[in-house]
Amino acid sequence: MGITAMIPGTTIDGLLTEAGERWHDIFDAEALRMQVMLICPRKERKILEMHGDMVEHGQPVIGVFHRPRAEARLLEEQGLNPRDASFEFLDLATTDLGPWMQHMITNEKWVRGSISIQPVPFSVDVPAQRAFENIPMICFRHPSLPAIERYYLPFPPTSIPNKCFVSLPRRQAAELARQQAEILGVGRAAEPATPEPVVVEESAESATVPPQSPETNTVEAAEVTIPEQESVPLPVIETKSPNGPQSVTEAITKATTDGFEEMQAAGDELEEANVPLPTTDVTIDVEQAAPEPAEEPQTEIEIEFRALVTELMANGVEPSDMVDDPRWEPINERAAAVGFETWPVFMELTSVQ
Incomplete structure (x- = not known):
C-alpha cells in the first residue's frame, strides 16, 4: 500500500526534477515511466486522489487534476459535459500501471482507450498557454461517461501547475512523505531514535587534583570552641487539686479523659434534641485550566x-x-x-x- 501526500503549487516535471532530493533511494531514475489519463465522475474525485493508499506499488506515482474552463465547450462538442467529470493525468512507472488500474478495470469495469492531448486553439480566449505537439496517450474512463477523442490543454500535461498528489510506497516512505507535504492518508510514525549519551573527556590537567599537605587538613583542638548547651527547665503542669503538681503522664491521661467525657456529653445532648449534625462542605481546589490559545481570525x-x-x-x-x-x-x-x-x-x- 502507498501513502498519499499533497504538494501544492507544482508540476509533474518539477517533482520529477527534484525526485532524487525529495525521495532519495525510493525513486529509481532508471525505471521506465509513462503518462496516462483518467476520467472519473466528478463526485468520485476524492476517492481517486487517495487511490494510492489502496494499491501496492514500487515507485512514486504523481497525479495532477485539470479543470476545463474556456476550453469546456470543446468537450461539450464531443458529447461530454465537463461538469460531470474530473480529469487526472498520472505519471507512474510502467510496472505499476497494472496494479494501479486492476481494481478499476476488474470491479468497476473502467474502459481503456486512447486520446489525443492537443493545445488549446488560439481562437479560444485563454490568457496563458504554450504551444506543444499533439500527445497520444492511453486513457481510462469510468463506464458512466462518454468517450472523447481529444482533450485540450494550455500546457503539456506534465507542465500543468496545480496541486500534485504523490503516492509513495508506504513501507519505504511513511516518515519521508510526512516530512515533505501535508499527509492526506494515515501513516505510521517512526519512533524517534534514542539520543546517545555524550561523553565529555576532561583534560589531564583538570583531572589531576593537587595533593594537600597534611598540615592544612589538621585542625588543632585548641582552635575549636564548642558552645556549652544551656539546660531549659520543663514547665510544671499545675492542677487545681490540692495534691500539688502532677507528672506529665498523669496530666496527659487526665486531659484525654476530660475531653472524651465532654464529647460524649455533647453527643447525648444532640441525640435528645434530635438536631441533625451539620454537614461539612468539602471544597476541592481545582487548578484553573490554562487559557486556550486564541483562535486565528478568519480571512x-x-x-x-x-x-x-x-x-x-x-x-x-x-x-x-x-x-x-x-x-x-x-x-x-x-x-x-x-x-x-x-x-x-x-x-x-x-x-x-
Missing part, C-alpha cells in the same frame, strides 16, 4: 467559502454536487492564490450533518 476568503458551503447545505444541496455551483470555482481559485486550503474547511462543515 475574508475563508468567511466567504464557509458562507457558500453553509448556504448550499441549507438549500439541501449534496456535498458531492456543490462543485456544480457557478460560484464554487472562482472561490477555489482565489483561495489557491492566497494559499488557503478549502478541503479541510469543506470536510469540517459537511461532516456536521
